[in-house]
Amino acid sequence: MRPLAVEGVAPDLASGSVRATNLFSGTSTEPLLRVIGLLHRGDFRLGYAYFAPGSKPSYAVYAESALPEDRRSPISSTSAFSGLNYALYLARSARSVDLLATSSQRLPLAGRTSSTVVPFGDNAFDLVMSPKAPLGGDLAARLPWILAVTGGGLSLVGGIFTERLIRRRRDAEQLALRLDQVAKENERLYAEQRDLAEGLQHALLPEVLPEVDQLEIGARYVPGVEGLEIGGDWYDVIAIDDQHTLLVVGDVSGRGLRAATVMASLRYTIRAYAAQHDSPEVIITKLSSLMKLEEGDRFATVLGILIDTENRELVIVNAGHLPPLLLDDSGGNFLTTALGVPAGILSPGPYSAVTVAMPAQGTLVAYTDGLVERRGENLDVGLNRLHDVAVEADGSLDGLLTALVSGLADDGNNDDTAILAVRWTE
Amino acid sequence: MDRVESEDRAPLAVEVQHEPNGPVLRLTGELDLSSIGVLQEALDPLLEGKPPRLVFDLGALRFMDSSGLAEVLRTATATSVELRNPSKIVRRVIELTGVSGILPIQP
Numbered sequence: 412m413r414p415l416a417v418e419g420v421a422p423d424l425a426s427g428s429v430r431a432t433n434l435f436s437g438t439s440t441e442p443l444l445r446v447i448g449l450l451h452r453g454d455f456r457l458g459y460a461y462f463a464p465g466s467k468p469s470y471a472v473y474a475e476s477a478l479p480e481d482r483r484s485p486i487s488s489t490s491a492f493s494g495l496n497y498a499l500y501l502a503r504s505a506r507s508v509d510l511l512a513t514s515s516q517r518l519p520l521a522g523r524t525s526s527t528v529v530p531f532g533d534n535a536f537d538l539v540m541s542p543k544a545p546l547g548g549d550l551a552a553r554l555p556w557i558l559a560v561t562g563g564g565l566s567l568v569g570g571i572f573t574e575r576l577i578r579r580r581r582d583a584e585q586l587a588l589r590l591d592q593v594a595k596e597n598e599r600l601y602a603e604q605r606d607l608a609e610g611l612q613h614a615l616l617p618e619v620l621p622e623v624d625q626l627e628i629g630a631r632y633v634p635g636v637e638g639l640e641i642g643g644d645w646y647d648v649i650a651i652d653d654q655h656t657l658l659v660v661g662d663v664s665g666r667g668l669r670a671a672t673v674m675a676s677l678r679y680t681i682r683a684y685a686a687q688h689d690s691p692e693v694i695i696t697k698l699s700s701l702m703k704l705e706e707g708d709r710f711a712t713v714l715g716i717l718i719d720t721e722n723r724e725l726v727i728v729n730a731g732h733l734p735p736l737l738l739d740d741s742g743g744n745f746l747t748t749a750l751g752v753p754a755g756i757l758s759p760g761p762y763s764a765v766t767v768a769m770p771a772q773g774t775l776v777a778y779t780d781g782l783v784e785r786r787g788e789n790l791d792v793g794l795n796r797l798h799d800v801a802v803e804a805d806g807s808l809d810g811l812l813t814a815l816v817s818g819l820a821d822d823g824n825n826d827d828t829a830i831l832a833v834r835w836t837e
Numbered sequence: 838m839d840r841v842e843s844e845d846r847a848p849l850a851v852e853v854q855h856e857p858n859g860p861v862l863r864l865t866g867e868l869d870l871s872s873i874g875v876l877q878e879a880l881d882p883l884l885e886g887k888p889p890r891l892v893f894d895l896g897a898l899r900f901m902d903s904s905g906l907a908e909v910l911r912t913a914t915a916t917s918v919e920l921r922n923p924s925k926i927v928r929r930v931i932e933l934t935g936v937s938g939i940l941p942i943q944p
Binding site for chain 1: 867869870899900902903904907910911913914925926929930933934935936938939
């Protein structure tokens, strides 16, 4: 093993060390983001590497991120989260040896703590938070914030590390360009960067959809062909109680880590509001005000569909999103919703809900615009195409989703696409 | 692999005219993810001048996707935005996102 190119300050990890040699010990053939661990020679650094599998000779891009001095990073007193202490650990351990950063002088955090784990490469970050003072009566009011910062903050952490890695790779690659023998690797690396973006995106989307009594639910996510960057499309399924399940499909404007971070924070925020039994129109209204405040120039189209399994009804709220398609025995119809503006915009009007009966043989399809939007084409043409493909694809829910992906999303489309479909099991 | 393809595929031209109460941006071609940077480059210096109003003349814009619309909306957070002459295709995007209710469209 030998270094090809080094950018920036010299890494702490010595190239002949056991840890470095172990880098190449795995047998994985998948592109892999592997966390090497915490390094402590003077300052604290987090080491991680991105592997190009199958290449001969095999090589990895290795990077180190400096952690805050003494791993202490207080929350500013003017921040909305100044009432919280946090500790960020590597791996699912909350051991002091794996500490990455904290706002507190004393660990482990005392009192009532909440913790969240977010996958990062072959490892994970564990964020533990606790209120500095008893939260008292307004705990419920603050919980959504706690969840939003937990989810959003963590995915940001993952994002920052990954972004640095990509930048390092670009730098290393520029050097490598001068070396003829490595130039051929270049094209493959772009594909792998895309895999990395996809991997992060998948980490931000639900791993497994919840099992809901009486409902069959399926989802697909298809990255666009220009998928070097992550998109802001998402879907979510939230089982609220025995009678109610909330489906969400949304699309944050723009691309890249920022869009993905906003997406993750919206996802967690919606979950938090749903958990306190807010109605869909209240959830979207709150979300819109929150976004306006927090995100400035970002917007999101959001479709919220509350399924009432007892009354077999759908309560639909639409913030600037394309209409869902309802398929039944007689064909398919795009549902008419009370269309509100995208969330996070100017002065959002109050959002209102429409209630639609979900027929026994009905299938509901919600999607993001990547499924129907094509260059130089009227959106109605794309909507008709979706209708025709969906109506033709009778059979299982899985078959329907596969037909939509192969017929509509896989045709050299630039944009990301998320699709969520639901029907009754009986 | 050279990364110029987004420029190759950015058939968008932005022409700025200055009217007494603010700039008018005349967009020609297609506004989507690959050409959004062209619009941003034209917009950013204009918005620094804090104009009271900004007009997008969309008469010669053949196509606009949701990322294009998001850029228009971003502008609307900074100044009062008016849309002119959207074609059928462009108008449909504005309608289907509910934005027609909040931005004035002429005619």
